[in-house]
Amino acid sequence: MCDPRALSGVDDEVWQQISDIRDGELAEAKADLDAFVAVMRHPKRACVTRTAFEIIEPRSFAPPCGRCPSCRDGEIAPPGHLASAGLERRWPTASIPRTNLPREVLLVSPDDADLDKGFTKLISNMTAAGVDQIVVPDGLARRTADLMLQSSTRLGLVLETREWTGENQLANVPTAVVLSPDVLQAQLVIDRVNEFRKQSAVPILVVARPERELRGRRLDQSLSRFAPYGEDQLLALAGVEEAAG
DSSP: OOOGGGGTSOOHHHHHHHHHHHHHHHHHHHHHHHHHHHHHHSTTTSOHHHHHHHHHSTTOOOOOOSOSHHHHHTTOOOOSOOOOOOHHHHSOSOOOOSSOOOSSEEEEEOSSTTSSTTHHHHHHHHHHTTOOEEEEOTTOHHHHHHHHHTSSOSSOEEEEGGGSOTTOOOOSSOEEEEOOSSHHHHHHHHHHHHHHHHHOOSOEEEESOTTOEETTEEHHHHTOSSOOEEHHHHHHHHTOSSOOO
16 A cells, blocks of 8 residues: 555545546557557558557657558568667576676687688587577677577577667676677677676676787787686586587
């Protein structure tokens, strides 16, 4: 009971407040319903899917669907990529990790620096080591997601570098970040890694060559208080004998 005056039964003020709150909620619900009915009655005026998303979650900034009558009339194509957002709200606190990795930023030196032939093994090793979320350079999300489907990860969250911008945050789970070869993108991602570290208590693996320089400093001298780990060393540190698959 938030207001004990309601128990008195004679305090008109408190019941008026309750009535006002109820009326406000009803008016808000009716306004949402009116907006939905309007778009369904006139589906060529605005994208039906985007309008529905905005009614349910204001400022969701959903793109046009490309398939409703409005989008077809405007020759708007379906989006080829949907940016991820809101992970930090679904996983706001760190769960019990399935890894012995220290809850620190760790620099991981990939066996294949070009992320070509060794990419499959890299993802397998990191998920076996306990990683449940991976940020990859643009264009690698689909391939990474397919590989994580075959791994031992519990979640398999994948984002591209371009998604980890602005107000978008990561889930508070063991994370790996594969640095982009683009210098500017890599610098911005390192800034986000440092911000994420302050807000989280999970292992954060940064995959990059130790000798790589950003802002005039080598990563193995500036990113972590630990020495760089190779992929096999990472598995040993996590208490894993060998990668799954």
